[in-house]
Amino acid sequence: MMRNNSTDSDSQANSDIAYPTQSLDWLTRLIAFDTVSRHSNLALIEDVQAYCEQLGLTVDLTFNDAKNKANLFVTVPAGENADQLNHGLVLSGHTDVVPVDGQEWTSDPFTATIRGDKLYGRGACDMKGFIGCVLTLLPQAVKLSNTGQLRRPLHLAVSFDEEVGCLGAPLILADIKARGITPDYCIVGEPTNMAMVVAHKGISIYRCRVHGKSAHSSLTAQGVNAISYASRLIGYVDELAEEISHRDDTLSDGDAMFDVPYSTLSVGTIQGGTATNIVPNLCEFTFDYRNLPHMTQDDILIPIQAKVAELSAQMQARAPETGIELIQAVGVPAMTDSDSAELQSLIATLTNDEQRHKVAYATEGGQFTNAGIPTIICGPGSIEQAHKVDEYVELIEIERCDTFLQKLLDSCTIK
Numbered sequence: 454m455m456r457n458n459s460t461d462s463d464s465q466a467n468s469d470i471a472y473p474t475q476s477l478d479w480l481t482r483l484i485a486f487d488t489v490s491r492h493s494n495l496a497l498i499e500d501v502q503a504y505c506e507q508l509g510l511t512v513d514l515t516f517n518d519a520k521n522k523a524n525l526f527v528t529v530p531a532g533e534n535a536d537q538l539n540h541g542l543v544l545s546g547h548t549d550v551v552p553v554d555g556q557e558w559t560s561d562p563f564t565a566t567i568r569g570d571k572l573y574g575r576g577a578c579d580m581k582g583f584i585g586c587v588l589t590l591l592p593q594a595v596k597l598s599n600t601g602q603l604r605r606p607l608h609l610a611v612s613f614d615e616e617v618g619c620l621g622a623p624l625i626l627a628d629i630k631a632r633g634i635t636p637d638y639c640i641v642g643e644p645t646n647m648a649m650v651v652a653h654k655g656i657s658i659y660r661c662r663v664h665g666k667s668a669h670s671s672l673t674a675q676g677v678n679a680i681s682y683a684s685r686l687i688g689y690v691d692e693l694a695e696e697i698s699h700r701d702d703t704l705s706d707g708d709a710m711f712d713v714p715y716s717t718l719s720v721g722t723i724q725g726g727t728a729t730n731i732v733p734n735l736c737e738f739t740f741d742y743r744n745l746p747h748m749t750q751d752d753i754l755i756p757i758q759a760k761v762a763e764l765s766a767q768m769q770a771r772a773p774e775t776g777i778e779l780i781q782a783v784g785v786p787a788m789t790d791s792d793s794a795e796l797q798s799l800i801a802t803l804t805n806d807e808q809r810h811k812v813a814y815a816t817e818g819g820q821f822t823n824a825g826i827p828t829i830i831c832g833p834g835s836i837e838q839a840h841k842v843d844e845y846v847e848l849i850e851i852e853r854c855d856t857f858l859q860k861l862l863d864s865c866t867i868k
């Protein structure tokens with residue numbers, strides 16, 4: 454089992470401030486597992502599983518097809534006889550982290566290092582800090598469960614492959630549905646500086662492959678120019694983006710809370726052609742769109758598909774083997790705040806902060822709300838530090854998260 458037992462002076466907390474050592478120990482332990490999305494997360498999952506089983510809990514694992522990655526779902530049961538698994542509150546986080554390739558880190562990204570009032574390491578804020586805090590709280594929750602004092606079950610859901618398109622969480626959701634567990638609420642601990650995020654946009658990424666027909670550039674009539682057709686489609690994507698940004702009927706009251714208060718759509722990459730004197734037979738580009746919660750992803754996709762069909766028909770009239778392929782690379786649904794009013798007021802009470810936020814980055818929250826589980830995002834650290842070189846979490850944020858979770862547990866406890 455990989456375990457970081459480093460005790461050098463670098464990793465000691467600033468001695469005159471009492472920081473939550475247990476949560477920091479857990480965070481350090483989690484960071485030591487290199488769970489970059491392209492790698493297996495099983496060592497981390499096995500470590501958490503062993504810990505939960507020592508506490509007497511039964512974990513549920515769901516695997517990817519290659520069986521080298523797993524989600525873990527575990528319930529601290531409630532009720533007088535500690536037999537109630539249904540309802541309750543899910544605390545959710547992802548185990549995978551983004552790569553460190555090409556980044557010049559000051560210290561090893563997989564060795565948690567405290568400098569000043571910050572803990573550095575890949576995943577420090579996105580989002581092993583939250584998971585560490587929840588794991589720290591777990592023994593206390595189990596004790597309350599064993600004495601019949603836990604009023605509502607607490608679930609921990611940790612997933613794989615969030616960073617590459619939220620691929621793990623749907624397996625958890627399908628699994629608990631099959632087991633008849635319908636949680637009342639979910640809190641996703643992505644970094645929000647412990648503020649309450651009540652909604653986010655959806656994200657879709659598409660790869661578009663335009664198959665034309667090669668010919669010498671002096672014989673254009675014999676070819677079908679893939680770049681030319683790609684550029685027509687890109688022109689259409691830009692027009693649609695412009696139109697969506699002005700479409701009054703797509704705006705709802707709450708949308709003004711987004712930094713960009715409309716759905717966005719833009720082309721990101723393009724490749725095509727081999728030589729100036731050859732009519733190109735292939736051009737590929739990608740585009741990304743971020744839909745407001747009350748718009749569906751189809752609202753944007755369907756007109757693009759219609760344009761693809763129109764242009765493909767034109768191309769095929771000239772050469773039947775040509776055409777345009779549209780391939781979805783990422784599709785993460787928006788998170789809506791439509792049903793979470795009760796959860797929002799609970800969080801506002803626990804954090805002493807009424808302020809609600811809406812953001813443009815996507816999380817697994819949309820998958821939870823789509824499954825009928827009202828969800829908010831609230832976790833330690835800042836999204837500003839996520840994915841960056843020398844990612845860190847401020848120690849005070851971990852402390853704030855511990856306090857928040859403690860209050861949350863208190864609110865679930867029969868005194």
Ligand SMILES: [Zn+2]
Pocket residue numbers: 547579580615643
């Ligand atoms: Zn994240």
